[in-house]
Amino acid sequence: MKLISLKKDENIKVALDIKSFLNPDYVYIPSFSKKIIVKQNAKVVKGDLLFNNSNEKSPISGEVIGLKKMQASGKYTDCVVIKNDYQEQSHNLKSPNISKITIDILLNALENHHDKELFQVFKSLKKAQNIVLKVFDEEPYTKNSIMLFKENLNEILDMVDALQILYHSNKNIIVVKGKESSIINECLNTIGSYPTLKLSLIDDLYFMNTNKYLLDYLHLNEYETLTLSVYDVVKIYKYIYHNEDEYEKTITISGNGIKGNGLVLRVKKYTSLNEILTKYVKANKDSLYIENGLLTGFLINKDDAIVSDNTKVINIMKDSKYKESACFNCGKCLCICPVNINPIKCYKQKEKDKRCINCGLCNYICPVYLDLKKYVRGEK
Ligand code: SF4
Ligand code: SF4
Numbered sequence: 001m002k003l004i005s006l007k008k009d010e011n012i013k014v015a016l017d018i019k020s021f022l023n024p025d026y027v028y029i030p031s032f033s034k035k036i037i038v039k040q041n042a043k044v045v046k047g048d049l050l051f052n053n054s055n056e057k058s059p060i061s062g063e064v065i066g067l068k069k070m071q072a073s074g075k076y077t078d079c080v081v082i083k084n085d086y087q088e089q090s091h092n093l094k095s096p097n098i099s100k101i102t103i104d105i106l107l108n109a110l111e112n113h114h115d116k117e118l119f120q121v122f123k124s125l126k127k128a129q130n131i132v133l134k135v136f137d138e139e140p141y142t143k144n145s146i147m148l149f150k151e152n153l154n155e156i157l158d159m160v161d162a163l164q165i166l167y168h169s170n171k172n173i174i175v176v177k178g179k180e181s182s183i184i185n186e187c188l189n190t191i192g193s194y195p196t197l198k199l200s201l202i203d204d205l206y207f208m209n210t211n212k213y214l215l216d217y218l219h220l221n222e223y224e225t226l227t228l229s230v231y232d233v234v235k236i237y238k239y240i241y242h243n244e245d246e247y248e249k250t251i252t253i254s255g256n257g258i259k260g261n262g263l264v265l266r267v268k269k270y271t272s273l274n275e276i277l278t279k280y281v282k283a284n285k286d287s288l289y290i291e292n293g294l295l296t297g298f299l300i301n302k303d304d305a306i307v308s309d310n311t312k313v314i315n316i317m318k319d320s321k322y323k324e325s326a327c328f329n330c331g332k333c334l335c336i337c338p339v340n341i342n343p344i345k346c347y348k349q350k351e352k353d354k355r356c357i358n359c360g361l362c363n364y365i366c367p368v369y370l371d372l373k374k375y376v377r378g379e380k
Contacts, residue, residue, distance in 0.1 A: 001338050003205035003213060004361060006140060010151045014254050014262040016183060018151050021279060022248065023086055027060055027270040028306045030072035036080060038064050045259035046090035046247065054115040059247035059268045070272070072308040074291060074298040079270070079306065092244045099238065109239040113246075118232060128167035128226035132218065133160055135176045136145045136202075136231050138209035139293030141254040142313040145230045146180045147264040148250050150157035153187055154233055157194050159237045160228075164196055166227065172197050173218065177204045206295075206361070207338070241289055249307050253280070257287030257316035270293055273305040273314065279356050283316045290315040295360030325368040328380040342373040352378030 002297040034051035040043060045061040055274045061083040070079045098105060103122070110119040133156070135149045143365060149156060151197045156360045175189065176184050177203040184191075191199060200218060207213045211227045228236075231250075249269050254262025259282040278282065292312055300314075333343040341353045343362040353376050374380035 001207065002336070003203075003217070004336065004380065005204065005206050006206050008140050009256060010341060012105050012141050012254055012256055012262065014252060015263060016142060016143070016146045016147070018250065018264045018266055019280065020046045020266045021182070021276060022266065022268055024060070024064075024275050025084055025085065026272065027056065027058070027084070027268060028068060028070045028072075028077055028272060028273070029056055029082070029270050030070070030077045030306070030308065031067075032075075032077050036067075036341070037206050038080065040064055040066055044082060046088060047093075047245065048091075048135065054323075057245060057247075059270060060084045061087050071305040073310045074300060076304070080333055089260070095137065096240075101166055103166065106166070106236070106239065109236070109243075112243075113235075113239045115235065115239070118236065121226075123169075125226060127224065128163075128169045128221050128311045129162055129224040130171040130226070131160060131169045131228045132215070132220065132225055133172075133233060134178070134209065135174055135232065136208070137252075137312070138206065139297070140294065141262060141315060142293070143264050144250045144252055144254045144312060146176065146183050148230045149176075150183055150187060150235060152230075152237075153190050155237045155241075156230065156233050157190065157197060159233050159240075160197060161194055164203065165225070169292050171220070173200045173204055173220075174198070175214065175218070176199050179204055188223070191357070194270040206359070216332045232326050249309075249311060251307060251311055252313045252315065253277075253316065255287070255290075255316035256354050257280065257284045257318045259284070268307065269307060271307050273300075273302050273307065276307070276336050277302060281316070284318060288319050290317060293360075295364050296358060306331060327366075327368060327370060330367060332365045332367070336361045336365050341376060347372050347375040350369055350375065350380075352376065 033052050037052055038050050042064045044058045046058060048058045049055050058213050065081050065083050067078045068077050068081050076362055083203045106122055137145045148151050174197055212222055215222050215225055235246055246267055248266055250266050289300050290297045291300045291314055294315055339355045339357055341355055346353055356376045360373055366372060
C-alpha cells in the first residue's frame with residue numbers, strides 16, 4: 001500500500017496553544033436507547049452513572065432537567081440534559097500512591113475505568129521490544145496530538161518511561177511529523193532528560209496512523225512493538241495516578257469557513273458544539289460543518305451536535321467549495337485509490353466494490369466534490 005502525501009490548503013491554520021472550556025452551561029449525554037436511571041430534577045455529581053448496564057457518567061455536577069434529541073457521532077439520539085451547577089462535585093476517589101507500575105496495576109486500572117480497547121491491547125501483549133508513541137493526527141488541519149503532548153509533556157514522558165521499565169523495551173520512540181519541529185524544539189530539553197526515549201521525525205503522509213504502515217516505515221516488527229497514541233498515554237496516566245475517568249476531550253476546530261485561525265480546545269465531553277462555537281469561533285454564514293476529518297468524516301448540524309466520545313475535529317468549510325458537479329474524467333480518483341478501485345466506474349454504474357477500505361482519498365481529491373466513497377461502498 002502506498003503512503004500518500006495530501007495536498008493541503010496552506011491558508012488553513014491552527015493556533016499553537018490549547019484553550020480550555022470546562023464549564024459548559026449544559027451537557028447532553030447520549031442514551032443510544034439505553035435505560036435511563038436518573039430522574040428529572042435529580043441532583044448528580046461528576047462520575048454518577050446515568051444508564052443501566054453502561055459506563056456513561058456525568059462529566060459535571062448539576063441537575064437533570066430532561067431529555068433532548070441531539071446528534072452524537074452523527075446519529076440522533078435522546079440525550080440526558082444536565083444543567084451545570086459549576087460546583088464540580090464528585091465522588092472522592094482516592095488517588096493511589098504508586099511508586100512502580102506492575103502489569104497487574106496497569107490491567108486493574110484499565111478494567112476499573114472500563115477501557116476495553118486498551119485492556120485488550122495490554123492483556124494480549126506478551127512482550128514489547130519497542131514502544132512507539134504516536135504524536136500526530138492523521139486528519140488534515142488537526143493538532144490535538146501535538147498540543148496534548150506539549151501540554152502534558154512531563155506526565156506523558158513519565159508514563160512512557162514507566163512502560164519501558166515494565167516491559168524492558170530497547171527502543172522507545174516518540175514519533176512526530178517533521179513539520180511540527182517548532183513545537184518539538186520547545187520540548188527538546190525535557191525530552192533530553194529521558195535518555196532512553198528517542199525522537200523520530202516522519203513525513204506527513206496519509207496512512208501513517210495505521211500501526212502496520214508506521215512500523216514498516218520505522219523498520220520495527222509489529223508483533224514486538226507496543227504502539228500507543230498520545231490520547232492513550234494521557235488516559236492511562238489519569239487512570240493509574242489520579243484514578244480518574246476521561247471527562248474531557250481535546251478537539252480541533254479548523255477550516256476555511258472560519259474567520260482567523262482554527263484552535264485546539266479542551267472541553268467537557270458532551271458539551272454542545274453550539275455553545276463552544278458561540279464562545280470561540282466566528283464562522284462564515286452557510287459554512288458546512290464536518291466532524292472527524294475531510295477524508296472520512298461526516299456532515300453534522302452544528303445546532304444539534306455534541307462533542308461525543310469519538311469527536312476529534314470539526315472542520316468548518318465554505319459551502320461553495322463543497323458543491324458537487326459533473327465528473328469531467330480527470331482520473332485523479334482512479335490514480336489515488338490505494339487498493340486500485342476505479343471509483344468513477346462504481347459511480348457511473350452504481351456498482352459496489354468490496355475492496356474499499358473507506359480511506360476517503362477519492363472524495364478528498366475529486367475536484368468536483370463527488371461523494372464517490374458512498375457509491376463504492378454501496379451507500380448511495
Ligand atoms: S475510499 Fe475506497 S474507493 Fe475511495 S480511495 Fe479509498 S479505498 Fe479507494
Ligand atoms: S476525481 Fe472526480 S472528476 Fe476526476 S475522474 Fe474522479 S470522479 Fe471524475
